[in-house]
Amino acid sequence: MREMGKKLGLLAWVWFMLCGFCVGRFVVEKNSLKVSSPSALNGVYECAIGNFGVPQYGGTMVGTVVYPKANHKACNDFDISFKSKPGGLPTFLLADRGDVDLKKIENCVGDPSADVDNPVLKAEQDAQIGKGTRGDVTILPTLVINNRQYRGKLDKVAVLKAICAGFEETTEPAICLSEDIETNECLHNNGGCWQDKAANVTACKDTFRGRVCECPVVQGVKFVGDGYTHCEATGALRCEINNGGCWKKTHDGATYSACADNSKDCKCPQGFKGDGINTCDDVDECKEKIACQCPECKCKNTWGSYECSCSGGLLYMQEHDTCISKDGKTEVSWSFIWIIILGLAAAGVGGYAIYKYRIRRYMDSEIRAIMAQYMPLDNQGEIPNHVSHGNV
Template sequence: MARMGAFGVVVVVMVAMCVSPILGTFVVEENSLTVSTPDSLKGTYQSAIGNFGVPQYGGTLSGFVMYPTVNAKACEKFPDNYFRSSSGARPNFALVERGDCYFANKVWNAQQAGAAAVLVMDNKKEELITMDSPDDDPVASQYLQNISIPSALISKDFGDKLKAALASKELVTMKLDWRESLPHPDERVEYEFWTNSNDECGPKCDAQVEFVRNFKGVAQILERGGYTQFTPHYITWYCPQAFIESKQCKAQCINNGRYCAPDPEQDFTKGYDGKQVVTENLRQLCVFKVTNNSSPRQPWKWWDFVTDFQIRCPMKENKYGPECAEEVIKSLSIDVDAVRKCMGNPDADVDNPVLKFEQDAQVGQGTRGDVTILPTLIVNQRQYRGKLDKTAVLKAICSGYQESTDPPVCLSDTMETNECLDNNGGCWKSGSITACQDTFRGRVCQCPLVNGVQFEGDGYTHCEANGPGRCKVQNGGCWEETRDGAHYSACQDQHPNGCHCPVGFEGNASAVTGGCVDINECTARTKCQCPECKCTNTWGSYDCQCSGGLLYFAEHDTCINRKSAESKMGWTVSLIVLSGLAVLGLGGYVVYKYRLRSYMDSEIRAIMAQYMPLDSQNDSVQNHNDDV
């Protein structure tokens, strides 16, 4: 927290020790860099992402490494365009040394001189650390939000090797890679924003207020569309037992020292107290819980409440507090009573379940480190590094989606370059159908699904429609042609996979590599081969004529006498008619015999019943006697 007093520091230390029986750790978020030249340095190395500027989450950046011959620590301004690359050339990365000034100051000076990225080499052998922005430097606040390039800390050993290679006049080229800096397991991104309702803590608070206002629209679009699951959090400390009765704890804590926030002005005699801040933090948490658990769910209203509260209830105008906050809640049609019930009694000497959860959540779990910096953004359980800027944060969130599941907002012109526009991204394409799919991290070549029909193939050189209905989509990628009103296609429903030339054609049935060629049945001597036949080839078929008034009989590929043919046809028709009549007669006879037999059976049974009792009648009489 910026400008935290001595007591605040003690509280933070005590909380880090006591907030949970299992200690978490601060995790250094890293990106990789790959050196391609010289051969002596070729390989992949790790670097720590700076907590300011704009890391290119989801992307890569290639360039040349430059080491300044003067001002190696970059604490002074460089000559104009010192690191700027010439037109059309790769950008230059500034390699500078640690020490003598703030990390952010080094990066700002290098950016002003045209550097596309900055590598800060450590000045001692140690594990990588996170380069943070200064809290109390008034000069830094003037340029901090204007840093727009990425920066990273590298180890001293690696930095020395880079310096030695450059001193030997070797060309050092490398690629900075942030594609795996944030996990991207599925089609939804889960992210947390750790913040504070205090708006009087200097440049960082101003940056938080500005970010929430600018990011609200995008956040609500993502949440309403089900693309994200957002959760706000508020850092909360507690007062050590020995100081609970002190003036400081009473002014900064609620629930008998359990939940505390620093005094906004660091002056207990004026302005607002820390306990008012932690109470407002609790209220904002409860606004989220109430709207998230309402029916219908509306968790995105948290953004409306926070932005409206910042505008209508600022500390500078002495409007910060419960009265103004509840007016904002009512204006947004949020249940005020439900919010009050959620908050509980801040004066009670009991645990508050909402704030207790916040304290526990501050401790890192799994790949996520402790939350010790305000503000902190966590995307898919990894802490975001970089400045709070709408575009920068959205880039980070967009990099958390699985390939090809990016929401539309991540594929806008301002967010990324559509690689499919350049030579179709090197992917397969047929007409308007393409295997090139644009994603936030770049294009992927994947055979498409078009109108319910799945194309299959490698996505780069070949895709082919498969399954039912495939002929309706660009004819299944098969050959087809129309001539003189006759249409033939190599895509047929009886062949659900692949292309097959129709009868009368041969060749490659693919529309891409050639097509089907007409078979000349006359030359091939496969049809119309009788002595009296005269063969004429047609496109896709043939015409066979017989000489001497004979009639062509295609079934046997022969010519026969027309009268004979008619006679044969007559006999055939007669035979069919007679056969039908015979079948009908036989069927009628069978029905007649069955009905006659049934009639006779019933008559005989009736006559016999007059002279002798039947079994069923005996049973009836016996049963009747039994009842007597």
């Protein structure tokens, strides 16, 4: 209160130097007074009388600010009226409510960073403690934190607990979760939350007030679910953590998994059948007659697959599930090549014969046309070679 009075006195003195009259704008913020204009007085000032009553928190009021030249402390009645004129801006009258000794305030506050007793507070406490006579009354210090009152001797743990209680769950700082401050409920039965012991993943999150069951985010993989009975990995990297909770097994150097990054379900791979979570059993393709069904085929089942072969030196074609002769395949191939070669040769010979025939006919027609101009043929009339000149 004294520090507030000192600041108000400084504020009033500055305004008095500015001719005691100016126009300002105020913003009401709880129990402080914010001056936004003029710029020379811009700032927030702690004030116990800055409650104007009308504006809501964060509202503004614009008016005329007046610091009286006399009666600065407003202890007496003012000889003039500071009421605003009708239709004009309201008038804010500033008054200095007290003198403050800055040195006394510094002595009272002391050094906040030093871990020592405050001499002023210590003297006041000693004065309030009785001397042991009958009827003595001892007044102990009282601290109110988060609307809770603490009496008697205060230690750091009690004060820290009171401060930690003011944070919302999962937002408290790490110091509030230390062993000296609170009990970790997740250490007992995992707090009743979902847990994957194989992947060392849990939905239990310790807080100062207790625990919450929320599906976690581990190594960029998000788990979704109710947090109590079920949490399931989702996203492109879900198979990186405990194989996404799906079945996985390695046998004879081959590894098969029921987890796929582009799917949120667990599905047994081809060659297996089961729920995809706990079991995926090998499918016997030979027994179930899925493959190798040709008469000459021999089927052998393997883990997750099968092998087909042919008897009598035949070659197995998996695309057609049939056996063919290796020699027959060669003969057929060479015969097909010879057919293509002979076909190309015949086409070439035929094309050449047609070309020669058309050239010969063209040449014959040209020769006949030339000869017809000089030697008329039997079937053509004589072509006159002179021109009649009339009576000449």
